[in-house]
Amino acid sequence: MSVLLAVDMPYWLQTILRVLGGTVAVLLPAGTIVYVFLFKMMSFMQSRLGPMEAGPYGAFQLFAEVGKWLQKEDLYPDRADKFIFKIAPIVVLTSTFLLVAVVPFGPDAWFTNFEAGVFYALAVSSVSVLGILIAGWASANKYSLLGGLRAAGQLIAYELPMVLAVIGVVIQAGSMNFQEIVVAQNAGEIFGWNGIGNPYILTQMVGFIIFMIAVQAELTQTPFDMPIAESELVSGYMTEYSGFRFLMFFIGEFATAGVFSLIAAALFLGGWGIPFAWFGWDSMDSVDNWMNIVGPLIMFTKMMVLSGIIMWVRFSYPRFREDQLQKFAWKVLIPVSLLNIMATAILKVAF
Amino acid sequence: MVAQNIFFAIFAVIMVVGALRVVTSNNVVHAALWLVTVLAGAAGQYILLSAEFVAVTQVLVYIGAVMVLFLFGTMLTRARLGEETDLNNKTWILGIPVALLLFGTMSYALIDSFGDEKLPENAVVVSTQVISDQIFGPYLIPFWALSFVLLAATIGAIVLARKD
Numbered sequence: 001m002s003v004l005l006a007v008d009m010p011y012w013l014q015t016i017l018r019v020l021g022g023t024v025a026v027l028l029p030a031g032t033i034v035y036v037f038l039f040k041m042m043s044f045m046q047s048r049l050g051p052m053e054a055g056p057y058g059a060f061q062l063f064a065e066v067g068k069w070l071q072k073e074d075l076y077p078d079r080a081d082k083f084i085f086k087i088a089p090i091v092v093l094t095s096t097f098l099l100v101a102v103v104p105f106g107p108d109a110w111f112t113n114f115e116a117g118v119f120y121a122l123a124v125s126s127v128s129v130l131g132i133l134i135a136g137w138a139s140a141n142k143y144s145l146l147g148g149l150r151a152a153g154q155l156i157a158y159e160l161p162m163v164l165a166v167i168g169v170v171i172q173a174g175s176m177n178f179q180e181i182v183v184a185q186n187a188g189e190i191f192g193w194n195g196i197g198n199p200y201i202l203t204q205m206v207g208f209i210i211f212m213i214a215v216q217a218e219l220t221q222t223p224f225d226m227p228i229a230e231s232e233l234v235s236g237y238m239t240e241y242s243g244f245r246f247l248m249f250f251i252g253e254f255a256t257a258g259v260f261s262l263i264a265a266a267l268f269l270g271g272w273g274i275p276f277a278w279f280g281w282d283s284m285d286s287v288d289n290w291m292n293i294v295g296p297l298i299m300f301t302k303m304m305v306l307s308g309i310i311m312w313v314r315f316s317y318p319r320f321r322e323d324q325l326q327k328f329a330w331k332v333l334i335p336v337s338l339l340n341i342m343a344t345a346i347l348k349v350a351f
Numbered sequence: 352m353v354a355q356n357i358f359f360a361i362f363a364v365i366m367v368v369g370a371l372r373v374v375t376s377n378n379v380v381h382a383a384l385w386l387v388t389v390l391a392g393a394a395g396q397y398i399l400l401s402a403e404f405v406a407v408t409q410v411l412v413y414i415g416a417v418m419v420l421f422l423f424g425t426m427l428t429r430a431r432l433g434e435e436t437d438l439n440n441k442t443w444i445l446g447i448p449v450a451l452l453l454f455g456t457m458s459y460a461l462i463d464s465f466g467d468e469k470l471p472e473n474a475v476v477v478s479t480q481v482i483s484d485q486i487f488g489p490y491l492i493p494f495w496a497l498s499f500v501l502l503a504a505t506i507g508a509i510v511l512a513r514k515d
Contacts, residue, residue, distance in 0.1 A: 081432055084384070116404050116479050123407045126415025130387065133422050137380060140432050152423045156416070176479055 018111045025100050025111075029258025029303055030251050035062055036304070037311035038254070045315050069250075072243035077140045080240065084138040089241065089248035091131030096255045098124040103262045104178050106272050106295030107287045117178040118170060121263055122163050125218065128256070129155045132227070135249075136237035147236025150322065151227035155218060157326055161333035162214035168207040168337075168344040169200050169267050182271035183284050189277075197275035201268040206340045208268045210333055215260045216310060217329070219253065223317040226325060257307050265302035272299050355399050362399070366392035374446075377434040379425050387418050401476045 009017070039061060043050030051058030076085050102117040104110040114120050129152055136148015170176055173184040188198025201208050217224040228236035238249050265271060272295030273287075281287050320328070369388035376382045390413040397406035486494050 079432060081378075081380075084380070114403070115476060116407055119404070119411070119479075120407050123411035123415060126411060126419070129419050130414065130422070133419060133426070134380070134384065137422075137426055138432075145426065149423065149426060152419055156419065156423075159415070 021105075021109075022097065022100050022111050025103070025105070025262075026097055026255045026259065027251070029262070029300070029307070030255035031062055032304070033254045033258055033307050033311065035059065037308060041308070041311060042315050066247065069243055069247040074244060075240075075242045077240050079140040081138040081140070084134050085240075086245070088131050088135035088138060089245045089252070091134070092128045092252045093248050093255075095124055095128035095131065096252050096259060098127075099256070099259045100262070102178055103259065103266060103299075104182060104272060104295075105299050106292035107179075107284060108289075109272075109292045109295055110179065113177070113179055116176045118166055118176045118181070118267070122159075122166065125256075125260075126155070126159055128252070132237050135241070139237070139240040141240055143233045144237050144239045147227045147229075147233045147239070150233075151220060151237060154220070154224065154226060154325060157329040158214045158217035158224075158333075161210050161329060161337050162218065164334065164337035164341060165207040165210040165214065166267060168204045168340050171341070171344050171348055172200060172203060178266050178271070179284065182266055182273050183276075185270045186273035187276045187281075187283065194275065194277040197270055197273070197277070199268065199270040204268060204340075204344070206336065207344075208264070210337050210340070211264060211268070212306070212309065213333065215257075215264065216313060217325075219257050219260065219310070221257070221310060221314040223313070223320050224325060225319055226322055229319060257310055258303055261303040261306035261310065262299060264306050265299060269302050269306075271302075272296070274298070359396065359399055362392045362395045366396075377436070377438060378431075379429070379435070379438070380422065383418060383422050383425065387414055390414055390418065400470070403476060404479050404482055 039050045039058065051061035054060040054064045076082055099121055101111045102114050102121050104113070132151045132155070133148045136144045136146075136151070139145070169181060173181040175181060175184070185199050186197040188194070190196070190198055190202070220227050227233075228238060233239070238246060241249060272291065274291075274294075276282065276287070279288065366389050369385045369392065372385040373382050373389065376385060390409065394406045394409040394414075397403070397409060
């Protein structure tokens with residue numbers, strides 16, 4: 001970032017800029033996903049117009065919605081465990097903000113260049129389960145508790161295939177650092193041809209599909225929305241929440257969709273980079289500085305494509321039953337991803 | 352090194368208070384959440400020691416998996432809201448000498464092996480590759496032994512849970 005602005009900034013200023021950048025990187029995708037996909041694409045698929053009144057084509061609908069939520073009373077049930085009830089949405093949202101910290105947006109445009117970045121991302125994403133579980137418990141409502149328990153069972157089951165799917169990428173790149181994985185993809189070549197680099201979606205197609213299915217389940221989006229199944233559990237663990245605290249869950253859901261799309265883009269689609277051979281770059285150090293401006297735009301485009309797929313699946317499929325959902329994770333996804341790891345390791349040694 | 356010392360003190364106070372509240376709070380879920388605070392504090396201490404892989408493992412295994420399963424199990428069986436009176440039993444006093452004995456043994460072991468040796472001023476971050484070289488090199492046999500313990504636990508759980 002200091003290279004981007006061509007001035008040497010003190011450490012505290014860099015830190016403040018990175019924190020601001022991280023906040024933008026969480027909230028901007030969340031807002032865009034809600035407007036483009038939840039409001040407009042869903043309406044299109046259901047043959048209606050969606051919000052049209054606030055701003056051109058309803059573009060300011062989101063501000064109206066946020067204003068509405070902020071005005072609502074912060075209700076809590078009489079028998080609820082008030083302190084835990086209040087901190088639960090904060091735990092969920094914190095996990096999302098921590099998650100974006102390791103996603104790189106350009107050669108210098110990163111928030112933190114963590115050595116074990118992939119491992120860190122998987123670890124902090126599992127913290128949100130804790131928030132959901134205590135939200136369901138503290139609500140003093142049996143529907144909320146059932147929703148929280150279903151969520152915990154589902155998120156634990158789909159955490160495993162997610163971790164195992166990423167291991168294939170880690171083996172192929174030989175690193176757990178996001179920057180090194182991105183560079184390895186863009187500097188790579190396919191049998192000596194370096195025209196498009198070597199995005200891991202080609203070699204790790206199985207891992208990519210498993211990862212996206214697991215992300216869908218981690219986000220509790222349909223067809224994996226048993227925890228908030230509205231026809232059975234009202235709204236699951238979110239039932240008793242209103243006003244600002246509901247807004248936090250809502251932002252958390254779509255911001256996490258955006259951040260997981262960014263992570264999938266960095267792991268499988270080549271991240272912020274363009275194939276290095278196009279400009280004669282050969283490593284991280286020779287990448288031009290303008291990539292710090294173009295990189296975030298490339299990442300945003302890939303994020304929109306991937307979260308578009310997530311939302312498309314969400315609007316298209318009916319809900320899984322609880323036993324089907326668990327069987328799918330334990331009997332299909334985990335064995336397939338283990339086979340994928342074995343195949344990747346053997347091929348890595350062979351080539 | 353001053354900043355590290357300040358943060359060490361902050362984490363240490365949080366961990367001690369959390370550990371005391373684990374055994375004194377009147378609600379199972381509250382106790383479990385205080386335990387989460389203690390484990391998160393331990394992860395923070397690992398970061399201060401430049402052991403980032405261990406810190407991330409601490410978060411992934413203890414907070415993300417063990418505590419979630421713990422809360423999951425308690426909520427399925429007996430997690431009431433509000434205060435409970437029957438969480439203590441009469442023999443709790445025996446815990447104090449056991450805790451003191453454990454504290455004494457661990458302090459002795461630490462002082463005996465490190466003495467007044469100091470950490471280097473700018474500790475090098477231990478990379479994941481170094482850790483894996485250690486685990487799959489000199490510590491391979493203990494690693495296998497641990498895997499067998501986990502396998503045995505899994506098989507035991509299946510045997511207990513299956514009725515047929």
